[in-house]
Amino acid sequence: MAIDRVISGQPLNEVEESFNISLRPKSLDECVGQCSVKDKLSIAIAAARQRSEPLEHILFHGPPGLGKTTLANVVANEMGANIRCSSGPAMAKAGDVMGLLSNINTGDILFIDEIHRLSTPVEEFIYPAMEDFRVDFTVDSGLHAKTINFPLKRFTLIGATTRAGLLSAPLRSRFGMLYHLDFYSAEELTAILVRSAELLQLHCEDGTLELIADRSRGTPRVANRLLKRVRDYAQVKGSGLLSTAIVENALAMEQIDTLGLDEMDRAFLRALVNVYDGGPAGIDAIAATLGEERDTLEDVVEPYLLQTGFLRRTRRGREVTKAACKHLGLKFHKAKDTAAQPELFEQDQQ
Numbered sequence: 001m002a003i004d005r006v007i008s009g010q011p012l013n014e015v016e017e018s019f020n021i022s023l024r025p026k027s028l029d030e031c032v033g034q035c036s037v038k039d040k041l042s043i044a045i046a047a048a049r050q051r052s053e054p055l056e057h058i059l060f061h062g063p064p065g066l067g068k069t070t071l072a073n074v075v076a077n078e079m080g081a082n083i084r085c086s087s088g089p090a091m092a093k094a095g096d097v098m099g100l101l102s103n104i105n106t107g108d109i110l111f112i113d114e115i116h117r118l119s120t121p122v123e124e125f126i127y128p129a130m131e132d133f134r135v136d137f138t139v140d141s142g143l144h145a146k147t148i149n150f151p152l153k154r155f156t157l158i159g160a161t162t163r164a165g166l167l168s169a170p171l172r173s174r175f176g177m178l179y180h181l182d183f184y185s186a187e188e189l190t191a192i193l194v195r196s197a198e199l200l201q202l203h204c205e206d207g208t209l210e211l212i213a214d215r216s217r218g219t220p221r222v223a224n225r226l227l228k229r230v231r232d233y234a235q236v237k238g239s240g241l242l243s244t245a246i247v248e249n250a251l252a253m254e255q256i257d258t259l260g261l262d263e264m265d266r267a268f269l270r271a272l273v274n275v276y277d278g279g280p281a282g283i284d285a286i287a288a289t290l291g292e293e294r295d296t297l298e299d300v301v302e303p304y305l306l307q308t309g310f311l312r313r314t315r316r317g318r319e320v321t322k323a324a325c326k327h328l329g330l331k332f333h334k335a336k337d338t339a340a341q342p343e344l345f346e347q348d349q350q
Helices: 002-007 012-019 035-051 068-079 094-101 120-131 169-173 186-199 208-214 220-237 244-253 263-274 283-290 294-307 322-328 338-349
Strands: 058-061 083-087 109-113 134-139 146-151 156-161 177-180 311-314 317-320
Touching: 035 068, 035 177, 058 068, 068 083, 068 109, 068 156, 083 094, 094 120, 094 134, 120 134, 120 156, 120 169, 186 208, 186 220, 208 220, 208 244, 220 244, 263 283, 263 294, 263 311, 263 317, 263 322, 283 294, 283 317, 294 311
Parallel strands: 058 156, 058 177, 083 109, 109 156
Antiparallel strands: 134 146, 311 317
16 A cells, blocks of 8 residues: 555655654643643743743653653754754763764753663763853873863753652752653543544544543553554454444453553562562562563552552562452462561570
């Protein structure tokens, strides 16, 4: 189909747009949810426009999939500025940063995703760039080394991180605006899905988008991902219409239950119950049991389980809750009081 349209003389960009539809909003008015953050951003953008100067540096932090990258692009569109994107791990040395900063014009935006993963030398290199819009770049090494003071044009640095606690205090203090993104309500996710369904030209029965929203873990990225999977299922197994039965069957195939838990979430809870008698258990021990990385469990699995009240974090480790056992149909084991065990052990030694 795509080849026929290209041969027929239709412009290539129209063909690409039909297959690469971006679901990201491009203005603050199109954004759904995060009302407090949007209100603050709109005031800051309006004030910067009136003064004809760039925005202050901005830091977005919160769980993955809530729209940090989207908001960075929205800010660039609202300011009429160009945006250059990179990530913390990609900026390994000062020369990598210098290549970006030297090509930035006045008012442009530099977006750094996962900014908490910047190396210490790179982080210290951008301090003067953020404060004084100049950097000291060292050329050559040894006896021939010399430092060049390189002036920069005024730009806005937008950082995004899922782990704000790993940011150093000096870096965090250099951001003029710090915004935390919260999980979305089911109503907000439904509004996002309505917009996405219109862009994808989907036909939906009443209540189907609400069904997807309820299982989207409060995250727009998950909601749009599930919508696309349901669309594929409806196209192959049905007539293309999103009905209640089609949505239920598609989500069952994706192993998404009624509360939005996937197989990894359930495996985490089952390991706590069956292997560790409900906890407490250390995150490293659970990661070894599941064969997963600790960071994956902490950043991807635990936030939603904590939000739903299925998991508790204590000083002794992770504990499963009674509500989680009820949802999974497992027997609840009351957490043992390990604080008294050392005393019993001492009495046995005596």
